[in-house]
Amino acid sequence: MQLQDILYSQGFGTRRVCAGLVQQGLVLVYEPGNPLTPVKCTDSAAHFEAPGLRLHVQGVDWPYHEKAYVMLNKPTATECSQKPSTYPSIYTLLPSPLRLRPQKGAVQGVQAVGRLDQDTTGLLLLTDDGKFIHRMSSPRHHVPKVYEVTVKHPLDEAQVSKLLSGVVLDDDPKPVRAAACEAVSSHHLRLTLTEGKYHQVKRMVAAVSNRVEALHRSQIGGLKLPDELAPGQWRWLSATDLALIQGG
Numbered sequence: 001m002q003l004q005d006i007l008y009s010q011g012f013g014t015r016r017v018c019a020g021l022v023q024q025g026l027v028l029v030y031e032p033g034n035p036l037t038p039v040k041c042t043d044s045a046a047h048f049e050a051p052g053l054r055l056h057v058q059g060v061d062w063p064y065h066e067k068a069y070v071m072l073n074k075p076t077a078t079e080c081s082q083k084p085s086t087y088p089s090i091y092t093l094l095p096s097p098l099r100l101r102p103q104k105g106a107v108q109g110v111q112a113v114g115r116l117d118q119d120t121t122g123l124l125l126l127t128d129d130g131k132f133i134h135r136m137s138s139p140r141h142h143v144p145k146v147y148e149v150t151v152k153h154p155l156d157e158a159q160v161s162k163l164l165s166g167v168v169l170d171d172d173p174k175p176v177r178a179a180a181c182e183a184v185s186s187h188h189l190r191l192t193l194t195e196g197k198y199h200q201v202k203r204m205v206a207a208v209s210n211r212v213e214a215l216h217r218s219q220i221g222g223l224k225l226p227d228e229l230a231p232g233q234w235r236w237l238s239a240t241d242l243a244l245i246q247g248g
Contacts, residue, residue, distance in 0.1 A: 004044040011097035019044035028056035075231035080115040122217035142194040146219035167207035
């Protein structure tokens with residue numbers, strides 16, 4: 001691929017903008033034989049093998065990804081929307097190339113795989129792979145999601161038992177069950193769900209006469225939110241991470 005096309009595919013702007021970045025000497029390329037010291041390239045039409053390529057664009061290292069898969073530690077008081085109503089959008093926490101990656105149609109950039117409420121924190125996946133989003137969102141796949149729930153009233157065995165056996169929500173006569181549930185402490189509930197109904201955790205907890213005070217998603221499939229990833233920070237997902245998510 002031409003260097004300007006590689007930059008365009010990664011979200012660094014239009015092809016004209018990308019060509020300008022190269023011609024201005026703002027793009028360095030890590031060559032396979034010299035992975036530690038990038039080399040300046042001012043020829044926007046220069047050809048490179050895109051898979052495995054590492055770039056240094058305007059002072060920022062950027063590995064080539066045909067499809068972008070990232071995780072974000074969502075902080076509280078943020079919305080999973082491109083057009084937030086009250087709180088800042090989670091997309092403002094991402095670098096502009098992730099937000100500007102070209103896609104077919106009107107959609108642009110990575111999209112959240114499902115949503116977390118503005119007051120819910122924790123593990124959020126984002127990608128520009130529509131098939132991955134569909135697969136992860138499909139109820140047929142039953143991808144388990146683990147939530148750390150802080151409740152208002154002390155927990156007891158009866159509440160845990162009810163959540164495991166099933167509670168009825170007001171919009172569905174069919175009982176909704178937790179795939180796993182444990183009282184970690186008197187006010188800390190660890191709940192695993194394989195469905196994604198609206199406000200499901202809050203409504204399930206309310207159905208056993210308790211109330212959610214704080215909600216944090218700690219795991220999707222077999223992938224846990226890393227302790228070192230601070231609220232508001234993001235990182236690329238590795239092949240191992242993707243395998244854990246889908247096979248976890």
